[in-house]
Amino acid sequence: MKDRKPLRIPVPARLRPGLSLAACVLAGLMVLPVRAADDKPVIDPRADELLKRMGDYLGQAQFFSVNAEIWQDVDLSTGQRVQADRTVSLQVRRPDRLHAEVHSTRRNRELLYDGEAITLFNRAENFYGTVHTSGPLDDAMDVASERFGISFPLEDFLRSDPHKDFLAKAASGTDIGPVTVMGVPCEHLAFTQENIDWQVWIEDGPMPVPRKFVITYKDEPDAPQFTAIFSNWDFTTKLPDFVFKFEPPPGAAKIKVHEIRAENQSHETEGK
């Protein structure tokens, strides 16, 4: 087989410097748009609009109640994957009231915020603990997570501006299309971000509430999932103060709430 000769295009010597510079500029221009594209999330406008509609509906509601059934992948020590389930009952009254009850076969705990304190109550063991804080619900959630490692159940949906928080780290978002969840017509949205993928099913019609929510932890082995199915959305039943006020039941023992130490904050910048 004959060796191929490299293709040579005769270029006048005086043009070579200019052509080289042009090549440099061109190469630079080819690289720069990639960076720009990386910086901007690719969110389908329809997905964004639906998510905003849901966020506004929840964020502007003065009070609401909802139940959720949660299914979470858990790996047994044998390596087998199973699903653990629990139910969550939430009552929210803006700006600064929340009552959450988390119930499973062997556990039953409550979390209350009455505008002055966050109370944790382990009903199964009859233990409770209190953390004093005040301010709107968003602030209480920040104090709970940053000082005590506590996440309010389904807190993404309890924030004052869920749309903003949902998209804070999203890299892409797509409207998958219409489906039904437990017989309710919904729009299925799917989003990606660095460590997780997440999906939300939003009810069609005048009450754009979430009906299903799934997080896939794609940076963990075999990508476990967290699934929440919502039911009994109620935006009409008023929620009086006593719903959010904790009264220790007879025999309840007050125990400490472990606070995160300052040195833990150093993990803030570590990448996973």
Place this chain on the structure above:
Amino acid sequence: MNETIDFTRRMFFSKTVRHLAIGLPVLLAALTLAGADRGGGQRSAPARSVVVDRSSHGSIRHADTHIVQRPVEVRPEPARPVEVHPGPAPRQVVAPRHEVVTHRDVEADVHRPHFWNDFAFHRRLGALPVGFLALQIGGVPYYYNDGIYYQPADNGYEEVYPPVGAEVPEPPDGAIEIDAGGGQVYYYAGGAFYEQQADGGYAIVPTPIGVIVPELPPGAVPITINGSVAYQFNGVDYEPVFVDGVTQYQTFAP
């Protein structure tokens, strides 16, 4: 002379351009990659807590957080005098590959029964379980099977507290890995804290004081100290405390 200047200029110009032609795109590409490595491709987002157990609560806000073990000030329990002798060759050893739980999700409610969950102090047995291991600890005979220790008793055996100094080939099945910070790792099962030894085995060490465990030892007895509820197991007290919003237990010396 003019030819020399012209030649030098040409050489300089062509070399510079050649360097630029190769170097500039490479530099730009490297900068792009470096930016991506630093997360340059991601949108800036408000920093969030790093200490919420991410998978427990299903929160996007906490999706980038780490599963962080609380650093605790661990003080070893006052050491008990222990003289360890290698035991006689086991009569019958069954050594399945035991697994340890490296991250126990405190929110997910999954019943995970293990052999040692059934421990009851002073429970009598006529015969040892199949697969037991014979140990000599401080000259005292013990028998071991998957997290439970036995001693001879009248016409049989009885279950006893895990003896400090006992060394077994691997942690009991379902032992929970406890990262006490500073590189100190324990394997917690049946009320015993195992530490890996230089020879690869796992030895029971005195209960570290101040460490937090997700569940009480089997058979821990409720007690009241200065009006506060606590639990006692093998001379060590366990105080209930809310960690990450759920009840766990911190060891303290009585």
